[in-house]
Amino acid sequence: MITYLYAVGRDLERVPDVGSGGVAGGALRLVSEAGLQAVVSDVDREAFADLDEHREDLAWLAAVARAHHGVVEAVGRDHAVAPLALATVYLDDDRVRAVLRESHDAFAAVLDRVDGRDEWGVKAYLRPGVAKASAGAERPSSGAAYLRARREALREGNAAVAAAEREADEIDAAVAALAVESRRHPPQDRSLTGRPEQMVLNGAYLVERSATGELRALVEELARTGSVDLELTGPWVPYSFAGGAT
Structure with a gap:
């Protein structure tokens, strides 16, 4: 067996209550050192011997991801956490x-950064029908006219996207x-969003919990007055702001 590490925190007195346990149902425990606590479980050495190969196994990867994020979210409900x-x-x-020990200062910096704060996502999408030729338009009578119409539709679509x-x-x-x-992440592909519209914004924002209401009101106002569809997601454990710990 080897040790799977989920997250690091401070002042953790017990492992989170996760009914299904950790990855592959492993029992969670704390490993403490230098004023920090790591949330870990045992996993089979062979199962993690060739991670590159396993990353091609989508079912295996999805199961590990569900367990991993379930543990991290459980820890993050009551404590600042470095996932x-x-x-x-x-x-x-x-x-x-x-x-x-070796990364104590880096972990401490992350925990200081995220304490009392949550990650929120704001995603923006083109409105349905934008950048598409009108479905009700009549087909031009000649091939040349059709090509001209297609070029014009593409120009209009490109302008709308811009x-x-x-x-x-x-x-x-x-x-x-x-x-x-x-943090501004690259827009996600339609295959990941599950939406037919093109994503034009994939932002992550670390927000004080005391400003949650202000954030919601701001996004509602931007959605009401803007010309793109907005989606607010969260609150999340701040994965986007935990870099630099290891």
């Missing part, structure tokens, strides 16, 4: 203790001004 990346494993608990991207920049700036920190 680790999916499938972070070490040979044993002693190696985890060494990591807590306008939406400029609006996304303005939305990002407005939300970032309310946040403590912000």
Whole structure:
């Protein structure tokens, strides 16, 4: 067996209540060192011996991700937490203790950064029908006319996308001004969003819990007055702002 590391916190007195346990149902426990506590469980060494191969197994990856995020979310409900990346494993608990010592200052900086704050996501999408030729338009009688119409539709579509991207920049700036920190991730593909519309903003924002109401009101106002569809997600454990710990 080897040790799977989910998250690091401070002042953790017991493991979170996760009915299904950790990855592969492993029992959770705490490993303490240098004033920090790591939430860990045992996993089978062979199962994690070749992670590159396992990453091609979508069912395995999904099961690990569900268990991992379930544990991290449970810890983060009541404590500041530095979440680790999916499938972070070490040979044993002693190696985890060494990591807590060696990366103590980095973990402490992350915990200070996220304490009392949540991550929120703001996603913006083109409105349905934008950047598409009118479905009700009559087909031109000649091939040349059809090509001209298609080129014109593409120009109009490109202009609409450019306008939406400029609006996304303005939305990002407005939300970032309310946040403590912000990250702008690449827009997700339609296969990941499950929506037919193109995403033009995929922002993450670290927001004081006391400002949650203000954030919701801001996004509602931006959605009401803007020309893109907005989606507010969260609150989340601040994965986007936990970098640099290991």
